[in-house]
Amino acid sequence: MPPTCANSRFKVLPRPSILVMNAGSSSIKTALFDRALSEVLRLEATGIGTGGAVTIAGETQAVSLPDNATALNAIFDALAARGITVADLDATAHRVVHGGTDLTTAQRITPDVIDAVTRCVPLAPLHNPHHLAAIHAVTAIAPDLPQYASFDTAFHATIPPLAHRFALPDLPDLPGLRRYGFHGTSYAALVHALPDQSKTLPRRLLAMHLGNGVSLCAIHNGRSVATTMGYSPLGGLTMGTRAGEIDAGAVLRLVRERGLDAADDVLHRQSGLLGLSGLSSDMRTLEASATPEAHFAVDHFCYWIVRQAGSLIAAMGGIDAIAFTGGIGENSKHVRDSVTAQLRWLGAFPTYIVPAQEELHIAREAKTLLGLRAAQEDHNVA
Numbered sequence: 112m113p114p115t116c117a118n119s120r121f122k123v124l125p126r127p128s129i130l131v132m133n134a135g136s137s138s139i140k141t142a143l144f145d146r147a148l149s150e151v152l153r154l155e156a157t158g159i160g161t162g163g164a165v166t167i168a169g170e171t172q173a174v175s176l177p178d179n180a181t182a183l184n185a186i187f188d189a190l191a192a193r194g195i196t197v198a199d200l201d202a203t204a205h206r207v208v209h210g211g212t213d214l215t216t217a218q219r220i221t222p223d224v225i226d227a228v229t230r231c232v233p234l235a236p237l238h239n240p241h242h243l244a245a246i247h248a249v250t251a252i253a254p255d256l257p258q259y260a261s262f263d264t265a266f267h268a269t270i271p272p273l274a275h276r277f278a279l280p281d282l283p284d285l286p287g288l289r290r291y292g293f294h295g296t297s298y299a300a301l302v303h304a305l306p307d308q309s310k311t312l313p314r315r316l317l318a319m320h321l322g323n324g325v326s327l328c329a330i331h332n333g334r335s336v337a338t339t340m341g342y343s344p345l346g347g348l349t350m351g352t353r354a355g356e357i358d359a360g361a362v363l364r365l366v367r368e369r370g371l372d373a374a375d376d377v378l379h380r381q382s383g384l385l386g387l388s389g390l391s392s393d394m395r396t397l398e399a400s401a402t403p404e405a406h407f408a409v410d411h412f413c414y415w416i417v418r419q420a421g422s423l424i425a426a427m428g429g430i431d432a433i434a435f436t437g438g439i440g441e442n443s444k445h446v447r448d449s450v451t452a453q454l455r456w457l458g459a460f461p462t463y464i465v466p467a468q469e470e471l472h473i474a475r476e477a478k479t480l481l482g483l484r485a486a487q488e489d490h491n492v493a
Contacts, residue, residue, distance in 0.1 A: 129477050130190075131470045133206040134245035136237065137161065139182050142470040143195070148478060150471070154189055156182035165189050179244040180251065187252060197253040204477035206296060206469065207242045208344070209235035210262030211287065217265070217476035220246055220258040228260070234287050235343070237379075259477040266295030269334040274426065277342075290346075292338035294320040298328050300472035301436050301465045308463050313432035317423055319416065320467075321446065322437035323351035323392065327416065329423035337426035339419050345378060348419060349412045351392035354382035356415070384408045394439045394446065413449040420454060434463045441466060 128146040132139060137159050143152040154167045156176055163176030167189045176182045187197065205220070209231040218224045225246065232239045242260075249258055267275075275290040282288060297320045306312050316330040325348040329337040339347030339356075348355045357378070365374035385392040387408035390400060394412075397405040424430045433454075435447055441464055451462055 128201045129474045129481075130200055130203045131206070131473045131477075132203055132245055132249075133470075134179060134241045136241055139179065139186065139245060141186055142474070143190070144471070144474040146201070146478075148471060148474055152190075152193070154186050156186055167193075179241065180248040183245060183248040183252065197256055200253075200256060202257040202259055202477050202481055203249050204259045204261065204473045205242055205246060206263065206473055207260045208238035208263045208293065209291070210260075210264050211291075212268075214260075214262050215265045215268035217259060217261045217473075217480060219480055220260055224260065234291070257481065259480055261296050261473040261476050263293045263295045264291045266299045267292030267328075267335045267338055270336060270338065274337045288342060290338075290341035292326070292328070292335065293340045293344045294324065294326050294328070294338075295335075296469045296472050297436060297467055298330065298335065300468040301434055302330065302333055303472065303475075304465055304468055305434055305463060308465070309432065309461070313461075315424075315427040315429050315431045317420060317427075317430055317433045319420075319433065319435050319440055319450070320437045321416075321435060321440035321443075322467075324353070325350045325355070325412075325416075325437075325439075327420060327423050329426045331427045337423050339423070349387070349408075349415050350383040352380045352383045352385045354378045354386070356419075384412060387411055394443055398443065398445055409445070410449075413446055413453070416446075416450050417453040420450075424457070430457060430460055432461045432463065434465050436465045436467050438467075440464070 129144045131142045131144065133141070138155060138157045139159070141154045142150055143154070145151050152168060154165065156163065156165050158164055159176045159179060159182050162173070163182070164171050164173050165185050174185055176185060190196070207228055211227065211231040211234060213227050214224065225243065228239055228243055246258060249256065270290070270292060277288060277290070279288060298318055301318055302312060305316075312333055314332055318328045318330050320326050320328070324344055326338055326340045327348070328335055341347065345353050346356065362374070362378070365377060369377065383392060384394065384397060388397055388400070388402070388405045390402065390405055391397060394409070397409050433451065435441065439446055447462070447464075
């Protein structure tokens with residue numbers, strides 16, 4: 112593990128407040144914020160279950176990480192090596208992918224909230240179990256430390272039934288079959304940050320989160336009214352390794368011919384930019400490649416953004432601005448230029464690039480809830 116805080120090369124850090132966590136199957140990414148919501152430090156545990164390493168302040172050290180609990184202990188040890196203990200934290204705040212229909216705002220984590228997140232495991236089997244593992248691991252390490260959760264699905268709770276319901280009969284044995292939408296913390300952060308550039312939030316805003324995961328969101332008067340992802344993060348646009356929009360009949364054929372597990376692997380991990388190019392899921396690699404397959408993959412990516420953008424613009428009754436965020440949205444001028452050029456038939460509209468600030472948004476929501484809790488406790492004392 113990193114050297115102790117006695118090592119003089121570590122500077123004294125500001126008073127920490129909130130540790131934001133994003134726990135996945137093989138990594139836990141964290142960001143530490145002070146009470147002014149300035150980012151203090153980033154830490155990441157990777158290779159969970161297959162080896163392991165902890166990266167802090169750009170320095171990586173190999174360490175055995177057989178599971179999430181061990182990884183979180185390693186993260187807290189790395190913080191302690193820099194003089195930050197659990198007692199220095201006001202709270203931890205977790206990104207949780209799926210909150211279902213019940214968890215539509217940020218919440219303090221209680222047994223009831225844990226039960227609700229657990230009920231959503233069938234809706235996000237690749238994500239929610241790892242979030243729950245991190246929550247339980249933090250509880251074991253620091254049982255008195257307040258924990259909060261922000262939900263990727265929450266921002267889309269305002270989508271009307273006409274947009275979120277599938278044309279299916281009521282199926283009591285299969286609850287929750289509807290469109291939810293994801294990347295909600297990214298869109299909420301964008302809505303908060305964009306007025307710094309645009310002065311006022313555009314009334315009809317087409318927001319594009321373009322990264323390894325890709326989605327669009329129609330934001331009307333600051334509220335989500337439609338989005339391209341649906342029941343799962345698999346739906347919608349061409350992504351890094353996900354297929355995006357695909358006919359249900361094609362999915363059924365994949366399952367019949369390959370079996371359920373193999374079909375799941377094709378749709379989630381072998382498709383998208385990787386499947387089309389036969390080269391890579393990384394847009395930077397594809398843009399630098401001279402192969403026709405790589406060019407086709409990039410063109411396919413942009414075409415379907417434009418194609419589905421038309422649907423979301425219709426849901427808002429027009430467009431006043433586009434905002435790009437995410438790794439590709441922020442860094443690929445080629446993709447931005449291609450998309451905006453193909454939408455110019457709509458007329459002139461401003462475009463913005465908004466750096467992704469999901470961790471900051473999660474910390475902001477936790478700080479708000481901390482303040483409300485403190486005010487309530489003061490009221491009860493009075």
